[in-house]
Structures are given as C-alpha cells and as structure tokens.
Amino acid sequence: MSESDEKVSAKDTEEVIMEATFRALSKHGYSELRMRDIGEEMELTRQVIHYHFDGKYDLMASFLEYIIDQYEGSVEVDGDADPRTELDARIDQCLFGPEFEEFSHWDRMKVYHELYTFAQNDETHREIFNDHYERIRGSIVEVVEEGMEQGTFREVDAERMGQLVTDIIHAARGRRMALGHEEAPEQARQSIDEFILDSLTLDEE
Amino acid sequence: MSESDEKVSAKDTEEVIMEATFRALSKHGYSELRMRDIGEEMELTRQVIHYHFDGKYDLMASFLEYIIDQYEGSVEVDGDADPRTELDARIDQCLFGPEFEEFSHWDRMKVYHELYTFAQNDETHREIFNDHYERIRGSIVEVVEEGMEQGTFREVDAERMGQLVTDIIHAARGRRMALGHEEAPEQARQSIDEFILDSLTLDEE
Structure with missing residues (x-):
C-alpha cells in the first residue's frame, strides 16, 4: 500500500470505492463488471477493494445499501402537509428522484433495477431489496391510513393500495430505462392520480 | 459436423438450440451464460450454434422471440365473452401464464425479465420488448374501448388504463421473482379489480 493510501480513513476509502464502482458500472454494466474495472476508476490500489470487500457480491451488497441510503435520506415532506399533499410528495420522490451532483437519479436507478433483477439469485441482495x-x-x-383517520380519504385496504402504488412506481421506472420510455414516470404519475388517488380523496368526489 | 447433425432440419435445429439455451440459462443465469454452456446442453456439436447465430446477443434475440411466441400464441379468449370477462382472461394470462410441458411460465418469465433489464444496452432486444x-x-x-362502445364501461382514457394495467402486471411478476413474493400476481389481480376495474364497470357501481 502506498503512503497516500494510508492517509485515507476507512469511511473515506469506502466512499472512494463506492464512487469508483459507480463509474465502473456506468461503463461496463453489472454483468460484465470485474473487480479490476473498479480498481481502474480510483487512485487507490486495487488491493484496497479486496481488503474492504470479500468479492464482487459483497461489494455489490454494500453498494446497493449506499444507493438506497442516498435516495431515502433525501425524502423531505412538510410535517404539516395534508395527507394528499404528503402522498403526492412521496410518490414524486420515488418516481422522479432527488437531484444528485455526479450521477443522476436515473444512473442510480439503472444500477438498482439491474441488481433487483438478479436478487432472485442472491439472498443478501434480496433481503436488502x-x-x-x-x-x-x-x-x-x-x-393513506392517516387520511382515512382524518376522514379525508375513503375507507380502503391501505396495505393493498400501498403495494399497488409501489408496484406502479417500480414498473414505470423500469419501463423508462429498459424500453426507453422517457415519459413513463409522468404517465405513471397521471395514472395514479386519475385511477387511484382521485377516487380516494373524498373532497374531490 | 457429424452425420447425425445433418439429418436435423434448420427449424428443428433452432428448436433444439432454444431448448438447450433454456436449460443452460436455468443453470447459469444470463450474465454468466457462455455459448459453450449451451453446447453442453445439447447433443449437436457446438459449431451448430455458431453456424445459426452470430454470437450470444443474436442468439438471445431469437430466444426472446421464441419465448414471447409461445407465451402469446397461447392466449385464448372466447369471442362472445363480454368485455369484463375478456379483460379478466387477458390479465390472468399475463399474470399467471399458460401451462407448459418442460419449463414453467415462471422459468420463462425469469429469462424474460432478465433480458428486459438489459434491454437498455441492446437496441435489438429493446425493439422486441x-x-x-x-x-x-x-x-x-x-x-376497454369495446366496453365503452357497448356502454358497459364508463368513459376513461383507454390508452392510459391499458398502460397502467400492463405496468402493474409487469411489476407483480418482477416482484414475485426478484423478491420471492409468491403471492404478488394474486395481489396484483385483486388490486386491479378493487382499485381499477370495479369502478370501470358501470353495472357494478
């Protein structure tokens, strides 16, 4: 290990590796990715990766948590907002994502969805997802439950509705990336409003 | 090429290769799959694959069409059925799939969804999808349009509803496979009924 490597703390090192992983994934994709591709994207020696992570799967599990943390950490909803406004904000966050400096929401979601598809072969990833x-x-x-309690939403199976909305968001993101339908998140947003939320809100009936 | 290889017609050969591809994919997954893995799953020599297909991507494009043809060819809806019954049958077909002899609907969908995720890197696959x-x-x-014309469905944006239902189906299949939620297709079926189709059908309001 060179002297410059030793100056970097463990936390910083992991972030350097995570960012290098992002760059390597953008170039090579998940299935083609090799540990040495990540090494080529960072100034530290490749041995540092092997020191911190026990192979590609272990590194990918940490990387997945890294993406999710960034994505979730950025949800901001005003505590005083009415349920419908809050619901809208949360759905928008999932569909359109927060803004990032280097890699965009879609760069991040591309990796997320690739790993999602492979989660069936990987118990650790599956658990994280x-x-x-x-x-x-x-x-x-x-x-949804808050809105029902307040009497602004009609009585529905909240669990099932939460699941449905989550599925629609996931499909729209996937469709945008896999099929190139740039408008998919916006379409999903409109469909959720028109077919699901508008009939939920009692005031609007 | 051996004598036995020559006896097989081009069409049969392709089917043999497709079935071998299925077996190889079940064992190795898409990202790990190598042409030689497919060769090991069939009695014909590996050269036959190279003769028929110009590499892994070309073979995968044909394989994808092979799966889709089998899946679509099996949709059977009674021509006299009312729109709601017809809609239910089509949704069920997509969610639960037809029955196959060797590989199940889910074996087929697993490959379909893996390739779907990678379609962003492959113009040919993207076009097929x-x-x-x-x-x-x-x-x-x-x-949906038929039902509106007959006056059994309320007036909706049929294009958007078709898209929403397609997205929900896709997400539920993906969730069953990636996250191991065996009940996801059944949940999607119930959500589609409860939140979307029941309010579409005027008789039931």
Whole structure:
C-alpha cells in the first residue's frame, strides 16, 4: 500500500470505492463488471477493494445499501402537509428522484433495477431489496391510513393500495430505462392520480 | 459436423438450440451464460450454434422471440365473452401464464425479465420488448374501448388504463421473482379489480 493510501480513513476509502464502482458500472454494466474495472476508476490500489470487500457480491451488497441510503435520506415532506399533499410528495420522490451532483437519479436507478433483477439469485441482495420495498410501501400505507383517520380519504385496504402504488412506481421506472420510455414516470404519475388517488380523496368526489 | 447433425432440419435445429439455451440459462443465469454452456446442453456439436447465430446477443434475440411466441400464441379468449370477462382472461394470462410441458411460465418469465433489464444496452432486444409491450397494452386497450362502445364501461382514457394495467402486471411478476413474493400476481389481480376495474364497470357501481 502506498503512503497516500494510508492517509485515507476507512469511511473515506469506502466512499472512494463506492464512487469508483459507480463509474465502473456506468461503463461496463453489472454483468460484465470485474473487480479490476473498479480498481481502474480510483487512485487507490486495487488491493484496497479486496481488503474492504470479500468479492464482487459483497461489494455489490454494500453498494446497493449506499444507493438506497442516498435516495431515502433525501425524502423531505412538510410535517404539516395534508395527507394528499404528503402522498403526492412521496410518490414524486420515488418516481422522479432527488437531484444528485455526479450521477443522476436515473444512473442510480439503472444500477438498482439491474441488481433487483438478479436478487432472485442472491439472498443478501434480496433481503436488502425486501427491506427497501417494505419501507417505500410502508411510507405510502402510513399516509393513506392517516387520511382515512382524518376522514379525508375513503375507507380502503391501505396495505393493498400501498403495494399497488409501489408496484406502479417500480414498473414505470423500469419501463423508462429498459424500453426507453422517457415519459413513463409522468404517465405513471397521471395514472395514479386519475385511477387511484382521485377516487380516494373524498373532497374531490 | 457429424452425420447425425445433418439429418436435423434448420427449424428443428433452432428448436433444439432454444431448448438447450433454456436449460443452460436455468443453470447459469444470463450474465454468466457462455455459448459453450449451451453446447453442453445439447447433443449437436457446438459449431451448430455458431453456424445459426452470430454470437450470444443474436442468439438471445431469437430466444426472446421464441419465448414471447409461445407465451402469446397461447392466449385464448372466447369471442362472445363480454368485455369484463375478456379483460379478466387477458390479465390472468399475463399474470399467471399458460401451462407448459418442460419449463414453467415462471422459468420463462425469469429469462424474460432478465433480458428486459438489459434491454437498455441492446437496441435489438429493446425493439422486441417494445413490440411485445405494445401488443399486451394494445390488447387491453382494445377491450376497454369495446366496453365503452357497448356502454358497459364508463368513459376513461383507454390508452392510459391499458398502460397502467400492463405496468402493474409487469411489476407483480418482477416482484414475485426478484423478491420471492409468491403471492404478488394474486395481489396484483385483486388490486386491479378493487382499485381499477370495479369502478370501470358501470353495472357494478
């Protein structure tokens, strides 16, 4: 290890590796990615990666959590907002994402969706995705239940509605990336309003 | 090429290669798949694959069309059925799939969804998926329009509803496979009924 490597703390090192992983993934895609591609994207020696991570899968699990943390950490909804406004904000966040400096929401979601598809072969990834799915769904269920308690939403199966909305968001993001339908998130947003939320809101009936 | 290889017609050969591809994919997954893995799953020599296909991507494009043809060829809806019954049958077909002898609907969908995720890097695959997406969506739009013409469905944006239902189906299949939610297709079916189709059908309001 060179002297410059030693100056970097463990936390910084992991971030350097994560950012290098992002650049390597953007170039090579997940299935073609090799540890040495990541090494080529950073100034530290490749041995640092092997020191911190036990192979590609281990690194990818950490990388997935890194993306999710950034994505979730940025949700901001005014606590005083009425349930419908809050629901709209949460759905928008999932569909259109927060803004980032280097890689965009879609760069991040591209990796997310690739790893999602492979989660069936990887118990650790599957667990991370399941946790994330539950948090997204839960955050929608919570607001729907709040609205029902306040009497602004009609009585529905909140769990099922949260699940449906989460599925629609996921499909629209996937369709934008896989099929190149740039307008998919906007279409999903309109469909959720027109077919699901408008009939939920009692005031608007 | 051995004598036995020559006896097989081009069409049969392609089917043999497709079935071998299925077996190889089930074992290795898409990202790890190598042409030689397919060769190991068939009795013909590996050169036959190279003779028929110009590399892995070309073979995968044909394989994708092979899966879609089998899947679509099996949709059977009674011509006299009312729009709601027809809509239900088409949605069920997409969600639960037809029955196959060797590989199940889910084995087929696993490959379909893996390739779908990679379609962003592959123009040929993207085109095949876009065509398929349009056919599925179109088949739903068609029945919704039929129901509106007959006066059994309320007036809606049929295009958008077709798209929404197609997205929900896709997400539920993906969730079953990626996250292991065995119940996802059944949940999607119930959500489509409860939140979308029941309010579409005027008789039931």
